[in-house]
Amino acid sequence: MANFPTVQDGLFVGAWGDRPLDPLQLDIARFLVEKAKRHTRTTYQEVGEAIGWSHPTGRGLGKNLDVIVRYTLDNGFPPLTAILVERGEKYPPSNVIEQVAKDYAYRDIDEAQESVFAFDWSSVPELFAVVERVPAGREVWLTSFWGFDPGDWGCIGFADEPRRSRYLRLSRPGALVAIYVTKGRGPEEMRGKVVGVLEVSHQAGHAREFISGDRWAEKESDPEYRGKWLFAVRATRAWRIIPEDWKPVEELFPTTYRDSNPEFIGSYGVKVLEAEAHRLSQLQVYETPVYGQAGQIDGTLHELATALSPSRAVPPATGPYWVGETDGPKYLYILELKGDTAAYLGRPAGQVEGLTIIKVGFSRSPLSRRDQIQSAYPLGQFEWAVRYPESTIDPPPYRNAAVAIAGEDAMKKRLVEEGAEVLGGEFFLADDGLVIRTWYAGKFAADSANAAAGST
Known part of the structure; x- marks a missing residue:
């Protein structure tokens, strides 16, 4: 037998x-x-x-x-x-x-x-050829990049036509491709981690059709990269995984990664097993632009499984950036603008000595909030950083937005009562001591609201 x-x-x-x-x-x-x-x-x-x-x-x-x-x-x-x-x-x-x-x-x-x-x-x-799917009915594939910037690089690329043909034969239009950053290249904090997801069409073409002009020129000017990955397939949507949910590829996709060497994954792409695809669908993401794709995107933070629904109409932005998120566990945060505060405000240095520009709020992902706000700024000397919380390794401490709002309101109240200058919305100009006191006032209020909610 x-x-x-x-x-x-x-x-x-x-x-x-x-x-x-x-x-x-x-x-x-x-x-x-x-x-x-x-x-x-x-x-x-x-x-x-x-x-x-x-x-x-x-x-x-x-x-x-x-x-x-x-x-x-x-x-x-x-x-x-x-x-x-x-x-x-x-x-x-x-x-x-x-x-x-x-x-x-x-x-x-x-x-x-x-x-x-x-x-x-x-x-x-x-x-038999098995189609592995996430709950929304999408195939999930895995490949590696040296970073994740779909706004300039709107495709996946292959070294030759046979490898691209294999992907097109085995995949379906609209497949999701999870991207992990190679362990030997790319931003240090991203290496070896799954950081984003692309929705990939079956529109094949030369890579320069799907890459911004400056990135194409940068790639082709480097002898190491010139002439590589020219056999491309266009991406149609993209999502960034919030940094708090970045996971090593061998942890998120243990079997898929173990069964293929990294060179094969990067060169050909591999399908992800169903159970592991489900893990991906539970990560928190927000949509990000794809080069060459027109229309608004929804920057709401939510699980990938929810994000896979067709794009909804997005309300017009009321400021230089807009983002929302579904209810659920939250962090409080204080962001701090790094750079020459006097130059930013157009004031004499003596007027703002010892003061810093901050933003207070709450989110499932303070790191994503930082990145989304920063994306509204041109590259330069000013950069937003997360001042508090000092770590987001542990799960969000507050059970929902209602609890977090109590903490945010307490932070704003402390800032106003102690004379911080209101710069509009949730932005303030304050000295370092007041920033510290503001953080602990917010934590105390949110902790108390959390305890009260847990006892009801």
Whole structure:
């Protein structure tokens, strides 16, 4: 009796479970199964084209085919690779025929091929192409970038046409591509972490069509990057994961990442398993512009699963930036504007000595609030920083917006009562001591409201 394979912790394993099929080998095996179901042979060239293999004749596939041979043998399946032949031939190469004769009891290679055609491959569901989905019905893929800036880089890129063709064949329009920043490059705080999500169309083109002019010029002026990733597929929407929810790729997608080496993920992209895709859908995100895409975006903070609904009409902004978020756990925060305060306000230095510009408020993600406000400023000497809380590693301490509002109101009250200058909205000019007292006044009020809400 065949020893049929099982799925253990997301790995596809058989009798020799210490050597699972990796994603590329699964692609090959699934392609061969599709041919077997149609009772047709296939060629090395066809396999190479189907999986996006770099060599046009399929040269170099041997090691992966050897793994599939051992897998089928050890699980009692017919010799799947027996239907893989050279172009124009009916039978596989002589070394494959010899291997089949050695390992199986067929009379000849014709009988071996017929056994592949006759076998009920539906009894091995793991060898069928599986579409993994998040609750909104989207496929999720994983790849790596050296950063995440869809406003200037509105696509995913591949090194050559076969790799792009593989992605287009295996994916569906509107698939989500989770982006992690490579561990050896990119901003230090992002390296190895999943930081954003792209919605990717099936519109293929040259990369320069989907990248801003200055970024394209920057890339092409660097000898290390010139001429790379030219085979592109356009992104249509994008979301940034709030920094508080950035997770190492091996933590968020442990099986998907473990089953593929990083070079394969970055070069080809891999599908994410359903359970791991669900983890992604629970992260807090906000939409961000994509280069070349017109129309307003919704900067509301909410779970990715909610963000995947069609774009809603967005109310017009009432200031230089606009952002909202759904109710739920919150942090209080105080942001501080770093830079020459006197120059920013257009006042003599002596009038503002020892004073700083701050913004008070509450959010699920103070770091995202900082980034969204900063995005309304041109690059220069002024930069917003999170003064409080000092850390967002722990979960938000306040159960909902109503509790957090009590803390925000207390901060504003303290600032006004102690003479801080109101600069409009939630912005104030205050000395360092008052900033500290304001923070603790807000915390005390929010902690008290939190306790009262918990006792009702």
